[in-house]
Amino acid sequence: MGLLANPTAAQGTAHRVGRQVGQLLRLAGISVVDLSGPSAHVARARARDIRDSLTALVVVGGDGTVSLGAEIVAGSAVRLGIVPAGSGNDFARALGLTINDPERSTRSLLHALSRPVVTIDAIEILAAGEHALPHRSLALGNVSFGFDALVNARANSSRAGHTVRYTAATLRELPTFSPLPYWIEIDGGERIELDATILTLCSSGVFGGGMKIAPGSRIDDGRLELVTVAGIGRGQLVRFFPRVYKGTHTSLDAVDIRPVREVTVGLRHGRPMRAYADGEPRAELPLRARVLPGAIRLLAELPTAAGGAHEDGGAQ
Secondary structure, three states: OEEEEOOOHHHHHHHHHHHHHHHHHHHOOOOOEEOOOOOHHHHHHHHHHHHHHOOEEEEEEOHHHHHHHHHHHOOOOOEEEEEEOOOOOHHHHHHOOOOOOHHHHHHHHHHHHOOOOEEEEEEEEEEOOOOOOOOEEEEOOEEEOOHHHHHHHHHOOOOOOHHHHHHHHHHHHHHHOOOEEEEEEEOOOOOEEEEEOEEEEEOOOEEOOOEEOOOOOOOOOOOEEEEEEOOOOHHHHHHHHHHHHHOHHHHOOOEEEEEEOEEEEEEOOOOOOEEEEOOEEEEEOOEEEEEEEEEEEEOOOOOHHHOOOEOOOOOO
16 A cells, blocks of 8 residues: 655644554554655655555545545556545545544545445546647646635635635635636537636535535536636625535525536636646646546545445455
């Protein structure tokens, strides 16, 4: 089993938790190879070198570390285990995983080893501009294109707790924000134009430290949800976000949630805009994102609400 801990997540907490989890797995008789490195690039290279010899890759950190793990194991027989030890842990929340409890997390991993394989979807992200470099990345939770991406960028520079810094970043971004002029192509259809405040592509539907932007999203149904929020001003946005924590915003006329499998998103004019996915910066718009059904074999059991798509067979 491979173990990959982010040395900087949650101000070093993930590194400490990773050591604990490694020790507990070894005490349980599991052979563990520590693949952690000083950077994501080094850790990715180490993991890919021996990936095909692993039965599972356990990642310890936040949403960005989970995305890194997904990129390493996608399309392979290696199962992805998650020990949440980051600042936001939104994907772990969507899975119902225990946070800040290494012993319980380790017990869950060991239990999942003896259970049938669970598969979940991934989101493939590709730059789509005329001169874009052919770089591919994956996400498991959500891709943000609008106000939520700008807030994510500002929040990442703060040292405060994730929910606090996300709220503070929202308040700081509001005074100068205006809806963005997008063009969108959905599932290969004709290009449409719209001005929107929030534009988010969801698999898990949870972001910003527990906000349920798409409460009906499932990570194993082979589709994504495109969330559009349009026609609301800055004052309404202040009242909007508290409703998102409860998932009660979906009844508002300004909110549109539609199932999709692929979208291409760009800006008609204006400043350069970088998308964010699972808390990390990705390609600048325009970009294309699509669902990869069942691309990740998960070392966990899905909560009942997530549907729980299983493959036949036992532990690997």
